[in-house]
Amino acid sequence: MPRRGTRKTVAKAADIRTVAALAKVSIATVSRTINGSPAVSERLAKRVWQAIEQLSYFPNTHARSLVSGRSRLFGIIVENITNPFFPELIQSFEEIAVANGYEILVSSSNSDPKVLTTCVRRMLERKVEGVAVLTFGEEEPVLDQLANHNIPMVLTEFKLSDPKSCTIVLDYSTGMRAAVAHLAGLGHSGIGFLAGPHMIHSAVTRQDEFRHAMEWAGLPIEADWVIECDHTLRGGVHGFERMRELKRQPTAVICSNDMTAIGVLRAAYMEGLRVPQDLSVIGLDDIDFDEYTLPPLTTIRMSRVELARAAFEALRQQAEAAPGARVQREFPVSTSLVIRGSTSAPARC
Numbered sequence: 001m002p003r004r005g006t007r008k009t010v011a012k013a014a015d016i017r018t019v020a021a022l023a024k025v026s027i028a029t030v031s032r033t034i035n036g037s038p039a040v041s042e043r044l045a046k047r048v049w050q051a052i053e054q055l056s057y058f059p060n061t062h063a064r065s066l067v068s069g070r071s072r073l074f075g076i077i078v079e080n081i082t083n084p085f086f087p088e089l090i091q092s093f094e095e096i097a098v099a100n101g102y103e104i105l106v107s108s109s110n111s112d113p114k115v116l117t118t119c120v121r122r123m124l125e126r127k128v129e130g131v132a133v134l135t136f137g138e139e140e141p142v143l144d145q146l147a148n149h150n151i152p153m154v155l156t157e158f159k160l161s162d163p164k165s166c167t168i169v170l171d172y173s174t175g176m177r178a179a180v181a182h183l184a185g186l187g188h189s190g191i192g193f194l195a196g197p198h199m200i201h202s203a204v205t206r207q208d209e210f211r212h213a214m215e216w217a218g219l220p221i222e223a224d225w226v227i228e229c230d231h232t233l234r235g236g237v238h239g240f241e242r243m244r245e246l247k248r249q250p251t252a253v254i255c256s257n258d259m260t261a262i263g264v265l266r267a268a269y270m271e272g273l274r275v276p277q278d279l280s281v282i283g284l285d286d287i288d289f290d291e292y293t294l295p296p297l298t299t300i301r302m303s304r305v306e307l308a309r310a311a312f313e314a315l316r317q318q319a320e321a322a323p324g325a326r327v328q329r330e331f332p333v334s335t336s337l338v339i340r341g342s343t344s345a346p347a348r349c
Contacts, residue, residue, distance in 0.1 A: 014055035023051035072102050074315050075123035075131040077116065081108040083231065083259055084287045085304065089134065092308035100316065102129075109135050111200075120145045130154070130315035134168075134307070152318030154311050154331070157202055166314040168307065168331050170202075172209040172284075175300035175335030176254075179282050180213040182298075182337060183252045186345045188280060192225035192250035194239040194260050203231070206256045206284065225250050229260060236263020244271065251280065251346040258283035258290055258299055265293055265342070276344035286338055295341030306333050 020027045025044055032040045033048040040048075051057075076093055078086040090106055097104050105126055107119035116135065123131050124145065130152035133143065146153050147162040154166045183191055193210045196203025207226065214221050224246055229239035239260065243249060255261035261283030268275050275281055275295060283290065286301035310331035317327045 014057040016057075018055055019048065019051045019057050022055060023047045071127045071129055073105055073126060073128050074102050074312070074319075075105045075107065075119075075126070075128040076311070077107045077109055077119045077123075077131065077133050077135055079109055079111055079135040080231075081110075083257075084289055085258070085285045086134075088287060089304040089308055092305045093132065093312060096308055096312045100312070102312075102316075111135070117145070124149055124151070129319040132311040132315060134311060152315055154314035156307075157205060164318060166318065166327070166329050166331060168310050168314070168333055170205075170302065170307075171332060171334045172206055172300075173212065175284070175302070175337055176206070176209040176213040177216055178337035179254055179298075179300055180210075180217045180219065182339065182343065183254075183280060183282070184217050184219060186252075186280070186343060188250075188252040188346055189219055190222070190225070190248075190250040190252070191219065192222070192227070192243060192253040194236065194243075194253060194255045194264065195226060195228045196231045196256040196260070198228055200231075203256055210254060222248070222250070224248075225253075231257045231259055233259055233263040233266065236260035236265075237267040238263075240264045240267035240271075252282070252343070253279065254282045254284070256284060258285040258287045258297065261297055261299065261342075262289065262293055265295075265297070276342050277347055280343040280346070282343060284335075290338075290340065293342075298340045298343045299338050301336050301338045302333065 016027055016030050020030045023030065025048060029040060029044060030048050033045045074097055076090060078090065080086060086108070094104050105123060105128060107122060109116040109119055120131070128151065131146055132154045134156050143153065143155070143160065147160070147164065150164060152164045154168060156168045157170055159167045180191065191214065193207065195207040198204055211221055225243070227239045227242050229235035236255065236259065240263070243253065253264060255264060261281050264281050265275055268279055268281070273279055281297065283297050283299035284302065286299045290297040290299050310333050314328070314331050321327050
């Protein structure tokens, strides 16, 4: 026997006229309220938003952008979406953006200039009001696309002469000096460094700051103990293997990022070495995984929230500045040392 249909009638979706009728205001007042116009009193705006919530009305953002001339959309381009640092950074950026009435468009460059070019083109097609290029790489050629279209942008560490560009200045020095001082205080004098790819300017900066920190602490730098690898788990494993091939080996190693450091933890375990008794390990980033590695990873913290807030604020100032107004060009972000279980005195002490 055929089953009887149980289809229910779906209520017609509310539109701006329905909202205006419920709030007992004009359609123009609803439109001005949604677009944040100061011409609407607080009392009327409250009534409109109550009606919007009651009717579960979703304003047409595309129509709003056509009326206002603003998309209220920011782009964010990250280096490698598989590195947990970047999803955590995106989440922080989105939370801040949404709280301030903006939406975001996310792309990942995968450290490939061709992919980065495609990412930038997508941003331009969507009429973004600004782009945060948080890729830590050498991006100057493709950034001309943004500059030529007069799009505000914020970069990490990289400076352009374009007046629409801002720079997030990362203070690696403070965190790196704290890391070296921590190891020296534990009795380590032989400290190695697993660097990131030299094609990435942030990796070079981190390596330079390691050298400066060692000189500042009065510790010798062994050239063989500074090993270039990549910012991945596999890179950490390969860097550790190369370090183990040396006749003399460091008792502690600082890594250019946390993924590299976690790779070292894995490789040391497979080799039968104990961390931190046989080898102390320090990372850089402070991703959420660090608390759950065995042992928990000591690391140089670069706050994703602070980085995201600096990136958003740089774009917001550019997007909302009056013509000819001066805006801040540099936004500092600090680093600090988080001590966990992957560092201790060397075994011979």
